[in-house]
Amino acid sequence: xxxxxxPWFSRTWIWTRASGWVEGKAMANNNHKKRRRWIVAGVxxxxxxxxxxxxxxxLRPNHQIDPSKLATVERGDLARSVVATGKIExxxxxxxxxxxxxxxxxIYADYGDHVxxxxxxxxxxxxxxxxxxxxxxxNLQAAEAAVESAQASLERNVVDAQGPDLPFLKTTAERERKxxxxxxxxVSVVDDAEKAYQLALNKQLSAQRNVAxxxxxxxxxxxxxxxxxxxxxxxxxxxxxxxxxxxxxGLVLSRDxxxxxxxxxxxxxxxxxxxxxxxxxxxxxxxxxxVDEADISKVYLGQPARISVEALKDxxxxxxxxxxxxxxxxxxxxxxxxVRVSIQNPTGELKANMSANGEIILEEKLKVLMVPEAxxxxxxxxxxxxxxxxxxxxxxxxxxxxxxGISNGVKTELLEGLKEGQQVILQ
Numbered sequence: 001x002x003x004x005x006x007p008w009f010s011r012t013w014i015w016t017r018a019s020g021w022v023e024g025k026a027m028a029n030n031n032h033k034k035r036r037r038w039i040v041a042g043v044x045x046x047x048x049x050x051x052x053x054x055x056x057x058x059l060r061p062n063h064q065i066d067p068s069k070l071a072t073v074e075r076g077d078l079a080r081s082v083v084a085t086g087k088i089e090x091x092x093x094x095x096x097x098x099x100x101x102x103x104x105x106x107i108y109a110d111y112g113d114h115v116x117x118x119x120x121x122x123x124x125x126x127x128x129x130x131x132x133x134x135x136x137x138x139n140l141q142a143a144e145a146a147v148e149s150a151q152a153s154l155e156r157n158v159v160d161a162q163g164p165d166l167p168f169l170k171t172t173a174e175r176e177r178k179x180x181x182x183x184x185x186x187v188s189v190v191d192d193a194e195k196a197y198q199l200a201l202n203k204q205l206s207a208q209r210n211v212a213x214x215x216x217x218x219x220x221x222x223x224x225x226x227x228x229x230x231x232x233x234x235x236x237x238x239x240x241x242x243x244x245x246x247x248x249x250g251l252v253l254s255r256d257x258x259x260x261x262x263x264x265x266x267x268x269x270x271x272x273x274x275x276x277x278x279x280x281x282x283x284x285x286x287x288x289x290x291v292d293e294a295d296i297s298k299v300y301l302g303q304p305a306r307i308s309v310e311a312l313k314d315x316x317x318x319x320x321x322x323x324x325x326x327x328x329x330x331x332x333x334x335x336x337x338x339v340r341v342s343i344q345n346p347t348g349e350l351k352a353n354m355s356a357n358g359e360i361i362l363e364e365k366l367k368v369l370m371v372p373e374a375x376x377x378x379x380x381x382x383x384x385x386x387x388x389x390x391x392x393x394x395x396x397x398x399x400x401x402x403x404x405g406i407s408n409g410v411k412t413e414l415l416e417g418l419k420e421g422q423q424v425i426l427q
Contacts, residue, residue, distance in 0.1 A: 065389055065396060069426045071372045073418050079364040080406040081306075082298060084289025084339045088309065088354040090280030091342070094248060097266040097273045100124060100241035104261045111255050115246040115279065122276055124242035124263060132235040140228035147221040154214035244276060253352055254278040280352055285345045286322065287358040290336035293328055298362050300324075305341045306359040312349065319343035321360060363406055369414040373407055375424040386417060387425040397425055 102124030109121045177193070256275045257263065266273035287307055291299060299321060307317040323340035341358040343350065350356075377385040383401065390398035405413030418424065 065425060070389070070423050071375055071426055073369055073371055073414060073420050073422045073424060075367055075369055075420050076411075077364070077366045078368055078370055078406060078408060078411055078413050079306075079359070080362045080408055081359045082291055082295040082362065084287065084291050084305075084341060084358040084360060086287045086289035086356060086358070088285050088350050088352055088356050089288055090250075090253070090282045090352050091284040091286065092248065092250065092281040093253070093352070094250075094279045095275050096121065096244065096247065096277040096279060097275060098122075098124065098241065098244055098263045099265055099267055100129070100238045100263075101265040101268070102126075102129070102242055102263055104257050104259050104263060107255070107257070107259060109246075109252050109255070109277070111252045113252045115250065115252060117246055117249050119246045120243055121246055122244040122257070124244070126239060126242050129235065129239045129242055133232065133239055136228065136232035136235045140225065140232050143221065143224040143228040147218065147225055150214065150217040150221040154211065154218050158211055158214075246279060248279060248281065250279045250281040251348070252277055253280045282345055282348055282350070282352065284342060285350050285352070286340050286342040287319075287356045288338060288340050289356075289358050290329075291339045291360070293335040293337065296324070296328075296337045296339075299339060299360055304361045306361065307341065307343050307350075307356055308359065309350065309354045309356045311351075311354055315349075317343050317345075317350065319358070365406060365413060368405070369418075369420055370411040371402075371414050371418070371424050372426060373410055373412050374426045376402075376404065376412060377427060387427075388418070389423055389425065 104122060105125045106123040107121070108123075109115055109119070115121065175193075255277050257277075261274075263274045263276065264272075301321055301324065303321040305319045305321060307319050308315075309317075319341045321339060322342040323338075325338035328335040328337050339358070339360070341360065371386065375386055377387065377399070379385070384404050385399050386402045387397045387399050390396060400417050402417030403415040405415050407413065
């Protein structure tokens with residue numbers, strides 16, 4: 001190749017055997033295109049090789065086990081149980097209501113206070129009640145006076161009915177009649193004696209009729225006395241009932257009235273009467289839960305149970321089954337039986353209406369080897385196996401036969417197959 005410069009054309013020409021004279025610029029462009037083709041081909045080759053390597057790596061089996069799928073054989077306590085869910089209830093709970101109606105004047109206890117039986121809780125306004133007592137007492141005194149008056153009238157009529165003057169007046173009339181017949185006394189004297197006798201006789205007859213009426217008046221007056229006495233007793237009872245006292249030893253769970261609130265009588269409104277306070281004996285509490293019919297046959301009175309509450313997640317409270325309902329309740333095609341689990345609560349940590357789970361223990365084992373239930377493999381014959389990591393095997397894991405014991409649904413007792421501290425693979 002020979003390069004020549006021809007000034008009259010102001011261009012560079014290059015002689016080649018294949019093409020003869022070729023302009024220098026065109027030659028440079030051809031070389032540039034060839035280099036670019038080689039670069040593109042090289043990049044494509046690199047991409048192709050990288051893709052092949054990536055596909056091969058993706059298709060190659062990965063035996064590395066995700067750490068989140070690994071668990072350890074550990075030793076601990078394990079119990080097989082059924083769970084009754086419900087609320088914490090005090091052993092005894094009383095809604096305090098008033099027998100008397102009135103306005104709250106004083107409050108002596110608040111929620112959280114411990115009270116004794118007979119301790120004053122609330123006092124109602126007594127002004128009107130005292131006035132009613134005074135009125136009832138005055139009515140009773142008036143009724144008693146009416147009894148005395150009726151008794152006096154009865155006694156007078158009884159005396160008149162006996163006619164104590166009749167024998168004397170009769171004798172006088174007969175004597176005057178004889179003397180008049182002999183002419184010794186005037187006719188007017190005889191008439192006066194006869195008249196006196198007849199008046200006394202009529203008075204006796206009238207008194208005899210009035211005795212029964214007087215007895216009835218006495219009985220009516222005495223009935224009024226009894227009525228007024230009952231009214232006085234009622235008003236005095238209302239006055240006493242205006243001081244509301246605790247019916248039991250316990251804890252004030254709630255206070256539902258304030259000073260100045262109106263209180264209705266339970267004797268008038270019954271269960272709709274104003275609730276003043278709620279008291280409870282929380283020294284012993286219970287969980288009233290429901291147990292499925294599939295598990296109720298395994299529950300018996302006195303059976304131990306563990307109670308857990310949402311507010312005290314790190315604590316367990318021991319109790320026992322104290323009641324089992326003989327009648328199941330069906331809801332949404334599921335039949336459950338009510339079971340009561342009682343727990344001693346001397347410190348008062350368990351509060352009324354806390355959500356709780358009563359774990360009724362069917363069987364318990366202490367300090368046994370355990371594996372997660374999720375690690376257990378069952379074959380078609382219900383034989384049990386566990387898998388452990390094995391980097392030397394083709395699959396990276398090894399399947400071992402295992403003998404299992406009781407389970408709580410989360411952990412399973414391991415009787416044979418692995419040792420404490422070995423890792424198992426969750427399925």
